[in-house]
Amino acid sequence: MKRVLFSLLMLATVLSAVGAGSLAYFSDTETSSGNTFTAGIWLIEVEIDIKPGSFPNSINPDNEGVIPVAILTTADFNAVDVNPDTVRFGPSRAEASHWALEDVDKDGDIDMILHFNTQDTGIAAGVTQAELVGKTVDGTDIHGIDSVNIVPPTVTPGD
Numbered sequence: 001m002k003r004v005l006f007s008l009l010m011l012a013t014v015l016s017a018v019g020a021g022s023l024a025y026f027s028d029t030e031t032s033s034g035n036t037f038t039a040g041i042w043l044i045e046v047e048i049d050i051k052p053g054s055f056p057n058s059i060n061p062d063n064e065g066v067i068p069v070a071i072l073t074t075a076d077f078n079a080v081d082v083n084p085d086t087v088r089f090g091p092s093r094a095e096a097s098h099w100a101l102e103d104v105d106k107d108g109d110i111d112m113i114l115h116f117n118t119q120d121t122g123i124a125a126g127v128t129q130a131e132l133v134g135k136t137v138d139g140t141d142i143h144g145i146d147s148v149n150i151v152p153p154t155v156t157p158g159d
């Protein structure tokens with residue numbers, strides 16, 4: 001299992017080991033939930049799939065609908081263990097409007113699918129990836145990240 005032990009002493013090691021995505025998560029957690037990073041707080045990196053079955057994960061920020069996001073069960077993680085009430089998604093940390101347990105990726109195990117109102121997520125032009133955070137039923141922090149393709153496309157210099 002990809003577990004990362006956060007402690008103040010280990011911070012430099014952890015950040016270099018798990019990369020920029022987790023760095024963003026680290027700062028968000030600090031401000032949003034008041035967690036302190038003392039020894040013994042664990043973080044599980046989970047596999048998520050924005051818009052399961054679709055790639056690229058095209059999102060129109062003006063859409064009034066929902067964005068489905070799956071938390072996938074893997075050999076190392078059971079998505080059934082996630083407390084859906086704790087899950088937040090996107091730059092604005094949206095709460096799910098709906099969730100269910102189902103085999104999203106049709107590999108024979110049960111995953112969690114959550115729906116977030118697009119307007120609640122904070123996903124806007126220029127966003128290239130979106131994070132999901134939450135906790136398991138036993139209180140362990142989870143974090144996942146997936147790519148986002150904003151439509152209609154924004155003009156990028158050099159294209």
Ligand SMILES: [Ca+2]
Pocket residue numbers: 049050051052053054055056057
């Ligand atoms: Ca996808």
Ligand SMILES: [Ca+2]
Pocket residue numbers: 073102103104105106107108109110111
């Ligand atoms: Ca599955």
